[in-house]
Amino acid sequence: MSDESDEMEEIISEFITEAEESLDRIEPLFVELEQVGEDKEMLNDIFRSMHTIKGAAGFLGYQSIVDVAHTSESIMKKLRDGEISVSTDMMDVILQAVDMLRILLGHLKDHDGIEEDVSPLVRDLDTALVNAISARSDITPTALDEAPVSAEAPDAVPVEAPATIDPFAAAAAEIEAIDADEPKGPSMSDDALEAALEAAQAMRDAETSTVEEIKHDIPAAIKVDPPENAQAPLIAKATVEKAPKPKDKPQNLRVDVERIDKVMDLAGEVVLVRNRLLNISNYFDQKYANDPQTEILTETVSFLDRVTSDMQLAVMRMRMQPINKVLSKFPRFVRDMSASLSKDVELEIQGEGTEVDKTVIENIGDPLTHILRNSIDHGLESTEDRLAKGKPAKGTVKINIFQKGNQVVIEISDDGKGIDIENLKRLAVQKGIMTSEEVKNLTDDAATDIIFMPGFSTKEVATELSGRGVGMDVVKTNISSLNGYVEITTEKNVGSTFRICIPLTLAIIQALMVEVSGLKYAIPLSPIEETLKVSKDQIENITGQNVIVIRDKVCPLFELNTLLGLNYNGDKSSNSDYKHLIVISMGEKRFCIAVDKLVGQEEVVIKQLKGIDTTSSYVLGATITGDGKVVFILDVGAMSRNLLGSSKT
């Protein structure tokens, strides 16, 4: 019994996923339809998705979903068959239906048992259909009100001479009859179809059953388009043989994420073992260089090394998905926003096929939406302003995604007014985020970062769309949690670009191993700009803050052991006259971390720390080194946020 309910659970969760995927896929099509006009392929695609969702929901007994999908499907069908035409109103209401379906699926997913009243929406859909039909056929809407869905000729087979008492004709005649007086959709009686089925069966049984012969026997009352290849079987066979065999499509397998993550974990383990073996084989290589067995060991280990790297990549790839999954909702989003703000906006997306880690897909949606909203609401000028500046009336927002090294870069640029830096500074002071002294010392680059400060929103009057209490600071936090960073470049009246950089994978990173107070730490390599060795007297102190001048630029300097709260007696590092500095650059922010020793670069597998609160510890995880020791991986993003939060650079 429990097996069955498990199976049911699985089917339901598969239904939710699959239905959501279908909606994700068709949603951008609506916006495209509005732009390119009626594309039969697209219309058919949407129709089919609605139809399928309806079908499966019917089996599972989700009546609300069936109702919404059914009404939408009827509209899509008429659109596809060219019986009505695409209009903005029509798209609006269908998009509402898509939204409703999402809400209904959401309830299923959350098991919250909340019921939605879909009847107003279904009514709206019906009305939209009626309006569309009346627009086409010049029938007064009042007359149609009584027969909303099928006041049209059915796409059933036309009947020519219903005089015979043959079952096909009877069935067909019935369709006609039903359509004439029953408003709600053509519904053929089962009896009539049964009879037709019987008849066809009987004919087939009577004759030597080939399609061709049945066709001849089908009463002339019903006209059927002959299937092109229903000639003599021989010819049919020839065509089949001639037809090029369709290439096998790539086979997809739905796999539980947990299973992939397990493989990922195991691959991580193998990497660690590989690292240990490399250590051991190096040791033997040095100690027993002349032993032929050593050579075999070295060879074997280096083979393992290569295989492990390949395996790592392959596993990583299993978790990668095209970022399109996140982007597909944006055309719709931009469309809605541009309508509500009365700004004409064109969205261009490039590189939507770029693949990123699943975790990135899951977490990048909100920050991107936020930036996009900001660009349209605050970045782009009103149409009048644009025209006054001699810009095209239509504003453009571009999203460009590409891979750069082992990072994914997402750029969101607008051709709007750019960020008014003086205004930013003024507001920062006005809101008490910074003092007027602090503001004065800000470089323009550092000033743009004010946007990301908690409690800051550039528009004095919060608009319905942008001012939801969540600031751009959340964007920054979300991106930092992915080990990424965000930066802004802006130019007055030309526009602004938000650039997000995120590592390709979150599980394995390149790190620089350093040592301080006798303990090893790993620093992710990507934000490291350079490393320097300086003598102690090069370090200056300005108002209590250690700084170092690197190529005429003052850079704040922090001791790693202080940052990590390592209060070892008789600091070992003080014996040395030199310090190793690691220059970190996060977006526009730069700072140095002073350590005792640089150990070297290593590929490390990030292990989650469960049971330790890492929110304020400057640690993002740990790794296990070749010798089996645990080494903490430092969170330089958090350092940058905490130490340079007030942008004193």
Add this chain to the structure above:
Amino acid sequence: MSDSTEKTTTGEQLLQFVTFTLNNEEYAVDILNVQEINRIAEITPAPNAPDHVEGVINLRGKVIPVINLRKKFGLEDKKRDETSRIIIIEIQEITNGLIVDAVSEVLRIPSSLIEAAPPMSSDIHANYIKGIAKLDGRLIILLDMNQLAGDTTST
């Protein structure tokens, strides 16, 4: 799979505990929470961690936090020696190590011998104590692992 509860001949419930000592007092944790008991391995100190979080260890490829129970209970810290052990416990899907002075034995305690914790016994915060067992003149403090677990994550 062994169950930590079984019946005595009189039908009374027997509970199984792992007992250990801390500052010459006897403590016990439910055997179901105990994964294993290890000698003290190399502990990597955790940056900016609360005082009682000694650091982390590598438990067969997993990085798990280790808590110094003496510090946690506000007792005086003691240098680790031959008898010191790390008890690996799993509570609410989080694995933790507990440093204790020594591990004594696995004890079966009839439920009738367990009493509710008296208010404010010894120096330990009463929150962590589930009860007290009196057995052959010994006083054994039974720890509430769920309390302890909730604590390590949010300090």
Add this chain to the structure above:
Amino acid sequence: MTDLKIKILVVDDFSTMRRIVKNLLKQLGYESIDEAEDGEQAYIKLQNGNYGFVISDWNMPNLDGLSLLKKIRSDPAMKDLPVLMVTAEAEKDKVITAIQAGVNNYVVKPFTGEVLKEKIDKIFDKIST
């Protein structure tokens, strides 16, 4: 009684639907059930496999159910293969086209295991007589 060992091909582009139908078939005791996600894939599978029965959806990308049916009927190797067409209530008017193209029976979504059994039994009763 239908042979529970026959190899059945379930054709639908929506994997949840395939699963539902498969589940119903399993409950009826059928053991050998395969899937195809559209008519094209189904036709390839049918050419290579020894299938005894096809349950196909109507609306599918690439090759829809009706076209699949026509292809089956015009292929001498499988022209007698029983086909059950799954259709929606609103599309029952189209069933007549399928009947002309030689479908063995049709079933309207959503259906229960009993309805499915009834339809299958009907098909095989007719074939065996």
